Structures are given as C-alpha cells and as structure tokens.
Amino acid sequence: MKIVVQVRLYPDAVQEAALSATLKLCNDGANLASGEAFRRRIHAKRELQRLTYGRLKDLGLSAQPAILVARKVAGAYASLAGRVRAGHLGKPGTRRRVQAESKPIHFRPDAAQPFDDRCLSWQLADRTVSIWSVGGRLTRVVFGCSPQQYATLAAHRRGESDLVRRDGKWFLYATCDIGDAEVKEPDGFLGVDLGIANIATLNDGTRHCGKGLNRVRYRNQRLRTKLQRIGTRSAKRLLKLRRRKEARFAADTNHCIAKRIVTEAERTGRGIALEDLTGIRDRVRLRRPQRVTLHTWAFHQLGRLIAYKAARAGTAVVYIDPAYTSQGCSTCGHVAKANRPSQSTFRCASCGFAEHADVNAARNIAARGVAGWAAASLPNAA
Template identity: 40%
Template structure:
C-alpha cells in the first residue's frame, strides 16, 4: 500500500537559494524537452529519451539521472494531454529517486542540487517518521509559499484483515456529514458555517475583476479544500479506529451517482454539491486497509425509506430531512441513524457469503 509522507525542509538561506535555482534550471530543461517533444510529436518516454537526452545534458549541464527524471516528467505530462504544448512553471515540483536523494538517520536529507549534494534538515510528525524506512520510488521536491517540502512515496505492507464480529453502518448525509449505527453523529454545523463564510467572501470577490481578487479567490479555494480534507480525515480515522477497537467491519453506501440520486431542497443544494463525499469515502477505504478493518460497500437503494425495525419500505416513512416514522409499525428515529442501521444489516447479510470490498466500484 502506497502512502505519501510530507517532510518540511529547513534549509539555510544559502541552501534555499540553491534549491530555487535547482527548480528553475530543472523546469527550464523541462520546457526545452517539451518544445522538442511538441515539435516532433514525440511523446513516449523511450522515444523522447533517445531524442533529447544528450542535448539536454550538454545544454543544461545536468547529471544523467536528473535528465532521466525530467524526461519522465515531460512524458507523464503529455500522457494527460497531447493536444497542446506543455509549459512548466519556473518553480514547479521535480521528482527525485534514490540515486539523487537519500534520507539520513539524523533527520536530514542528502539531495542533489545544481551546486552538488546538500545535506538539509527536515521536520515531520512521529507517524511520518515511522513510515520513512518504507520510502520507495519517487520523492517530489515542492516549493510553496516560500517553503520547501518533500513528498515521499512509502510502500507499506497491508495487515491481514480482522475477523469482524459485527459491522458499523455509516450513512453519509447533508445536514450531518456521517451518522453511524451506534448513533454517533458527525455534525455538519461547523462545516456549514465555514461554507457560508467562504461563499460570502467568494461572492464579494467575484464582483471584482482585479488580479488581486482572482488571486484571493484561488487562495480561498485552497483554504476550503484543506478544511474539507482535514474534516474528512478526522471523521474517517474516528470511524476506523472505533471499528478496529471493537473488532467490527464498516459498511458504507456505494457512492456512485450520489449527487444525481439524492434530492435536496434548494436551500441545501450548495451544501450538498460543496462537500467531498467521494473523498470521505476514499479516506475510509485506505484507512481500513491500513488498519486491517474490513470494508463493505452496499446497495443504498431505499435505505432511507426502509424501516430498520420491521423492514417496511415507503417514501412516506421519510417525514423530513431528519425524521423517520414507519407507516407500518410506528417506529420513529433519526432518519440518518435509521439508514445507518439498514446499511449495517445489509452488510451483515452479505458478509456470510462474500468477502469484504477492498475497493468498491
């Protein structure tokens, strides 16, 4: 299982200058490679290597392995789009491998630069430090807001899946981001408040046509994205650790088509379309694999209309966004909690005859 570990470099002012120059020279070389690739319509890495390797080494005075990595970067960019010439930002990220970067035990990295190898200290969390021995493959050097970071790929073994004794059903909602079959609710109140604040600021900035307003809009989008990501990480980790500690599996709904399938009131549409449902589900997916917890993706159809007590299904059972009242047996419950119980029951029924879904469609 591949995980990304983020390290923040702490270079001296002189080392920071060298790193910037390294990025600038590398990306100038990428643009030169891209120009030749576009001019000759040569996009495959092998063919591109034969075309530009020697000329790029001679022109930019770069080491052999650095040129190999830059050619790979350009070829990867053209895999995404061959309809226009690819232009690389001056301080865009570049990839290193073990031949031009290594991690030391004293929290330093030895990294190739235009002025030779540099030993640069880094900081990271204890969890990230434990993963570093599993570093394998590429490590990206990133320059963002005046700071340098390394994103290292770590390949860790997945633990064996636990033999689950029960299942936790998890329903994703609009008002509440998630509700589980234990009755624990992950409210969307703070999320909604933040969304409204960002929406208000976004509307004000969109009325302006200045470059400054556009830059602020971009920063605002980044802040909202990071807030969503952090919230989804917190929710998914809480659910997975609960399942791990109680020897249970997790059941979630198959999210395919959730935006089209779910009908929401006009007042809730912005909230509905702004939240990263798939991201939350993806976080649950990889964390369950990381902790050895089984994950089931079940058919969510009518889970919000079916009575978790008697099984009677009717559209009229769903009284409102948060209220469920069975028209047959009179069972009354929170609608999201009722749906979570139904998801749990469906996972329990299929667990007898099928294996857990490590990656649902």
C-alpha cells in the same frame, strides 16, 4: 500500502535559489517533453524517454533527472487519459474536454518534481537531505517533521520523493511503503452514512454533525464572493492567503472523524460498510443554492481516509450499492419516497417504524455490508 509523509525543508538563501532554479529547469524540460509527446502522440514512458532524453540533457539536466522528467510527463498524460475514460472531463465534444485534449499539458515553473535515491539521499540522524540541483549537489539541507513522521520515514521510506514549493515554503513528499496489516474476520459491520447535514452517521446512532463545517464553508464562500467583487490588489492578496485555509480545515475534520470511526470499528471487532458514491456529482440534480454545498463537500476524501486508516488497522471495508438506502426501512425492508417526510425524519409507511433518517440509512448500509462480505467470502470458502 503506500502512504506519503510530508516534511518541511529549511534551505538557506543559497540553497533556496538553487532549488528554485532546479524546479524551473525541470519544468522547462517537462514542457519540452510534453510538446513532443503531444505532437507525436507518444505517451509511454520508455518511448518518451528515448525521444526526449538527448534534448533534456542538452537543456542542462543530468542523466537521472532527465529520465524522471520524461516519466513525470508520461504520468501526466496517463492521468489525463484516466480522467477522460472516467468521464471527469465530460462527454466527447464538450468544451472542457476539447480544451484538455487540444493542447499539450503545461507545467508551472514551480510544479512538483520527483527525485529518486540517485538524486536525493536522506541523513535521518542529522535531519538533513542531500539533493541534486542545477548548481551542483546541495548537502545538509535541513528538514523538520514530527516524531511520528520521523519514525515512519526511518522504518518505511521507499522510492521517490517529490520536491514541492507551496506559498514560498519548501516540502518533500516522501513515499513510504507500509506492509498491509492482515484483515481480521469482522464480527458484523459498522454502517457509515455519509451526508451533508451530518457528515457521517453510524448505525449505532452516533452522528458527526456537519453544521459547524458547513457554517465555516458558507462564511468563507461569502467572504470569497465579497473579495472577488472588490477586486483590488489587497483583496486579491487576501484571497491568495486564504485559498487553502478552508481545505485544511475540512481535511482536519475528516481526519478526526475517520479516526473515530476506525477506532470504534477496531474496538468492537466489526468491519466498516461504506456507500460506493462514485459519480454522485453527475447523478444528483440539485437546485442552484444546494450545488455549492454538494460540490465543495469532501465526502470522497472522508471515505478515502476511512479506507486507508482501516487498512492500517487490519479492519475489513466493503462498498455497497447506495440505491434506496435512505428510503428503505431497516426493520421491514419497505421502500418508498413517502418514508422520508423530511430530511431528518424516517417513518415507515408500512410497519410504522420511526428513526432518524441518517441512522436508518446507516443500518441499511450495515446490513448490506454483512451480505456483501458473505458473498465475497463464498468463493474462498469453496
């Protein structure tokens, strides 16, 4: 399993100028390679490298950075093709898809640039790195990280690291390859119902309420609308300062919830059953006031964090079909819209069973998780 460790760089003035020039040159080269890839419809790594290597070298890049720039461009086009196949840019002929496919991919002057071990070396004992730049090798660039991040870097760092400049600060995103923990045979499953009113609800009745998170989002949305309406320089400056604050708050909340869920599953020896919510934004139709809530809800991030933390703990995770989990009775199995008289209430029209709607849905998810795990284990048993 691969994870990314983010460390902060603390370059001095000379080093910072060299890093800025390096990022700009690398992204100038990426735009050059992107233009050639678009014109000639060549997106494979090796072919694009052969096509652009000489011109990238003439631009001022050394051999290995030139190769990494070509690979970055090829990866960007592969990512674009994947988004098109998945339908994330709409159907053929839609405005968004036409715009994406009708011009070369553009790289910002400070877009992230990958470095491998030929261009970047870590001196973990000194907490410094040595990195290639257009002005020569930069040595003893200081970095800072937590003790846990340091231990992960020392034990598991492998492969490339990305140089990133964000809000005037410098970071390295280091790839760490952590061996997969052996998945333990689960003793039942912990069903997790992801929602908006309650971010996550477990089949044992535990609810992680989304009221506080949604209140922060609504407040940020109102402030964002107000500042955009004002449109002054100071308002735009404040918008820029606040642009990542909400995302950091939501990510921290999701991390905490995911950790609690995985810890509970690990403590009780159970697996985790999650709904497969792929494409939910395209399937669900909501009134205009509800759309912002759905489209700013980081449910995909929460599910991804649960899966990643479970993999590190050796906890089994299964994805189930979410159809009718909120309308089906977890006691008798009766499915009907009438079973949900309100958002938070479930009352079975057949057997009379009553429960909080999200808890009932989580019980259905847990039951489907048990069935899904048994079905997946049958071929192995045979």
